Amino acid sequence: MEVLKEEEEGKEAAKQEAAAEPAAEPTAEPSEEGEMMQPQEVGRRGTIMTQEMLRDLEKKLLGIEITVPEKPSIITKDTIDISKLPCSYQSNTPEEEHLLEVADNFSRQYSHLCPDRVPLFLYPLNECEVPKFVSTTIRPTLMPYPELYNWDGCAQFVSDFLSMEPLPDPLKPPSHLYSSTTVLAYQKGNCFDFSTLLCSLLIGSGYDAYCVNGYGSQDLCLMDLTREPCPLTVKPKEALWEKEEAPPKKYAVRPPRDLTSRFEQEQERKRQEKIKAEEERRQREEEERLQEVDSTGTDPLHGLRVHSWVLVLSGKREVPESFFIDPFTARSYSPQDEHFLGIESLWNHKNYWINMQDCWNCCKDLIFDLGDPVKWEYLLLGTDKPRLSLVDEEDDTLSEDYDIENLGKEDEDKCFDMPHSWVEQLEISPEGTHPPVLFTPCPRPSVPGPLCGSSEAGPPSEAVLAPRSHPSSPFLPTTHTRLCCRGPDTSLACRRGLHC
Known part of the structure; x- marks a missing residue:
């Protein structure tokens, strides 16, 4: 036994000495068959990695920092000639500069009063790296094509004409908001570009439309329609026509005898029942598959994904009730739909509103009365929306003359009209629409x-x-x-x- 222990200790000592010695440079040695061995083979057989060497290698690998390059925006200075753009794209007018100061002051007050909420999306950069207020990016335009006069035609055109680009950061609004003319020229954009173009067309057609900055589901943000029913399988609703009963006749002709085979009728009935059962089975399998996908594919960013869509309020163009339009798919949704998880703000070409209501129940309980300053905080006083009266009618502290004369003057002093849009007139060639x-x-x-x-x-x-x-x-x-x-x-x- 002592001899075996001595032999094992000698082998371990030899291994440690071989590991401590530096690896010699591989040289070509003759093999038993007389052929020369390759230097790489000698090096592979001679190198032995110890635990210390592996730890050092692990530390070196952990110390390496890999910087992932940011995804470039869809339109850069390299892809567009900024020198050919109008002056309104490359600079701001005094009215626009004053508007940016008002917006900056408004944003600072909002951040001070609501520190828990995210910063407002007010004045992103355009394609010329110039800050522009979001309301001035909307250019209301009425196209000379009847296909673009209704909301569904405008939404379908925007969805088909533009290619969808996801946001660089799904948790933040984009840093750039390009003009609709540039978006039409390159035929691609993100959800904010889609909404701006669609809102410009809808306002030009007479709708009370607004761009919305909010939060949507993963399927809505990524235009994933795998859980939606196929439109080709949905049967259109048939119009019910009331049949006018013919007056009874005095002399009625007997109907001809039914010569069809009862056996054939029974076989046809069985065949129809078999087809119906097969369709129901397929539908159940599809529902089970979707339930499995919903249970396994939970979104870790649920409720945090930023998305932009269009809100159409009731009233104008005989719209009976308010609804949402997803610009990616051109589909209309009810405000009670579960795809829309919350709203931060919305705007049109005249004003900007912040949602002060709680969105714990998504958008189902939101009241879209923009004239209520408790529910919607507005940026500019000069808005076409009716404001609620904050003074009690029975309050006699102010005289009637002071109410009529001085209050109107104060509103005029505080009122600031939205500058005109800096975007050029939108034009769509007949060849580009493919009607x-x-x-x-x-x-x-x-x-x-x-x-x-x-x-x-x-x-x-x-x-x-x-x-x-x-x-x-x-x-x-x-x-x-x-x-x-x-x-x-x-x-x-x-x-x-x-x-x-």
């Missing part, structure tokens, strides 16, 4: 003759909604006539779509 061909086939004529859409009347693709005064324009003016596929020389009934 769909609007063709409505005419019904069967009541008199004998060639049917509409037949070879004698021309192909169906030639029948479009053509203008009255501009036949070559691919878009419709405000007044248009529905032309039959036979041509413009048709009767009034055919132009109304009744018959040829």
Whole structure:
């Protein structure tokens, strides 16, 4: 036993001495077969990593700092020639400078009174690195295309025409907000660029629209529609027409005998039931899959992701109730939808409002009465929204003459109108919108003759909604006539779509 212990101690000492000695430079040595060994093979066999060497290597690796380069903005000085932009893009007018001072003072007071809330999104930089107030970035524009006169057409155009770019930091608003002309030229932008362009089109069309700075779900911010039902599978609601009952006749003709086979009817019924059961099974599997995804894929940033969308208030354009528009997908949502988790502020081309209501229940309990200063703190006094009266009607401390004369003068002194937008007029070429061909086939004529859409009347693709005064324009003016596929020389009934 003592001999074995001595041999083991000798082997351990030899190993320690071999590890302590510096590794000799590998040289080519002849092998048993007489061939020369490669130096790399000798080096691999001779190097032995000890625990101390591994610890030193680990310390060196931990000391290495890797800086991840920030994702560049979608539009930089390298991609756009700033010298060709107008002067309003490269500098501020005295009115805009005064507005920035007012906004900065407002932001400091807000941060002092509400230290727990995030800083306001008031004056980001534009493409020329010039600070611009967010309200002046909105340029209300009415496009000369009827397809862009309603809110759904404007939203669909913005969603299809622009490419979505996520925010550089999902927890903060962007540092730059580019003009809608630049966004249209490059056809891409983030959610704030989408909302600014859509709000400009909606206000120009007569809607009471606002850009919203708030918080959304992960699916909303990343335009993830995997949990949404496919629009192709949703059946449109059929209009219910009330059938007029015919007056009873004195002499009624007996209906013909039913000669259909009962066996065939039974087989058809079974086939329809089988198809319906298969659809229900697929729907249940899809719901189970979505539930599994929801249970496993919890978002660690839920409630913190910044998103921008458009708010349309009721009143103008016969809008019955307020609703949200997601500019990424052009879908409308109710304020009670769970995708919208909170609102920090909103603005239009005239003023800026801060939400002072609690969003613990998302946006379900928010009251969008912008004239209530308790719920919505405004930046500028000169707003078109009605303000609540803070003075009791029965308070007789102020005389009526002082109320009428002096209070109006004080409001005039404090009032500051929003400067005009610094953005140029928005223009969209007809080639850029790619409108769909609007063709409505005419019904069967009541008199004998060639049917509409037949070879004698021309192909169906030639029948479009053509203008009255501009036949070559691919878009419709405000007044248009529905032309039959036979041509413009048709009767009034055919132009109304009744018959040829």
